[in-house]
Amino acid sequence: MRPSGGGAKIVLSTATLPHAYLKYFRCFEDENLIDLEGLDRGLSIELRDDVLNVEALNEEIECDKRNIVIVNTVRKAREIYKELKCERKAVVHSLMRRKDRLGTLGKVENGGVLIGTQTLEAGLDLDLDALYTELSPIDSLVQRLGRVGRRGPGKAVIYSVEKSTPYLKTLTERTKQVLGADPSALNSWKFVKESVEKVYSDEVVKEIAEKGERMYAEALAYLSELSLFSYPPSREVLLRPSHYAILYIIEGPHRDEVTKTELLGGMVKISYRSYKKSRLKYLLDRIDKIYIVDKEKKDGELLVLKPVEGNRKEKLSKDRLRLDELVIFMEDLRGLYDEAGLAVEELGGEDGDVALGEPEEASKSKRRRSKKSRGR
Structure with missing residues (x-):
């Protein structure tokens, strides 16, 4: 498709595009839609009413096979990794340093259990035998099923969930409904498209769009209150479902210089909605020294660090720029980071694995505060 008034062409590619989404692309034209047929598969697929837990996995999983377990939250991925009986196992999720994520897949190439979250849904070049997964929306579920049985037989067991986090409850409920009594129908590409x-x-996509429009409206209201030579409004505003901060967790003792390789290898991206209630705040409150990257040295490889000094808590709470990229050292984490990533179960604050938008009551509360602020 071609944006109105522009010269660029845009290509959107996905295996699971709902037609209801196309109504929101103003520059889309029907004749530009290329709809390719997918291949049918032969997986053994089972849908269970039970919730996925490590006790059931320990009874059923065959440790010598190539297994993958995909759950919906980091907390559950860590729990399963810690308590699973299999000796050969690895975990991958978003709250691990980049170098740790990249180095973990080799542990289970020839058998064992790979455990993770949505990070394992795509881009994984492994042919696995068995999938054990929590229920997720249909498009996410299809991606998960694509991890197994690529070059031979495979099986998938789909477990129910107690909470829909991080997805909209409507999506997981509707997915369970369409699977009905015959989840093996997911082997049919025609059934996948229909599902x-x-x-x-149209109603569900409209609900999703309205959540985005509310965030957009609140952001515009925030921007309209900004004025030259005055402090910005004190409330937090979201341009997307979450804010993001990047932590660089560096090994070794405290020092004033690190290499770019160290920095990139230690990168962790943390999402949060409200800093004051977030895991990020709870984590940073327990760190002795926090740094920002001040400048590059002439050779371009060494980076000079600058400590965040003064009233650190106040600076981090008020200065959004300082939350974008922070450098900390592993020795300060005191058991809050291990081979399975950040120990989220040891941190207070809200669960970072949040659904698109917010619960309706939270959203209404924010809008009321916004109106009061404008009234003053």
Whole structure:
């Protein structure tokens, strides 16, 4: 498709595009839609009413096979990794340093259990035998099923969930409905396409769009209150479902210089909605020294660090720029980081694995505060 008034062409590619989404692309034209047929598969697929837990996995999983376990939150991924009986196992999720994520897959190439979250849904070049997964929206579920049985037989067991986090409850409920009594129908590409349309109906997509529009409206209201030579409004505003901060967790003793390789290898991206209630705040409050990157040295490889001094808590709470990229050292984490990444179970604050938008009551509360602020 071609944006109105522009010369660039845009290509959107996905295996599971609901037609209801196309109504929101103003520059889309029907004749530009290329709809390719996918291949049918032969997986053994089972849908269970039970919730996935490590006790059931320990009874059923065959440790010598190539297994993958995909759950919906980091907390559960860590729990399963810690308590699973298999000796050969690895975990991958978003709250691990980049170098740790990249180095973990080799542990289970020839058998064992790979455990993770949505990070394992795509881009994984492994042919696995068995999938054990929590229920997720149909498009996410199709991606997860694609991890197994690529070059031979494979099986998948789909477990129910107690909470829909981080997905909209409507999407997981509708997915369970369309699977019904015959989840093996997911082997049929025709069934997948039909199910995507049923789950992402016009009403559901409208609900998702309205959540985005509310965030957009609140952001515009925030911007309209900004004025030259005055402090910005004190409330936090979201331009997307979460803010993001990048932590660089560096090994070794405290020092004033690190290499770019060290920095990139130690990168962790943390999402949060409200800094005051976030895991990020709880984590940083327990760190002795926090740094920012001040400048590069002439050779371009060494980076000079500058400590955040003065009233650190106040600076981090008020100065959004300082939350974008922070450098900390592993020795300060005191058991808050291990081979399975950040120990989220040891941190207070809200669960970073949040659904798109917010619960309705939270959203209404924010809008009321915004109106009061404008009234003053």
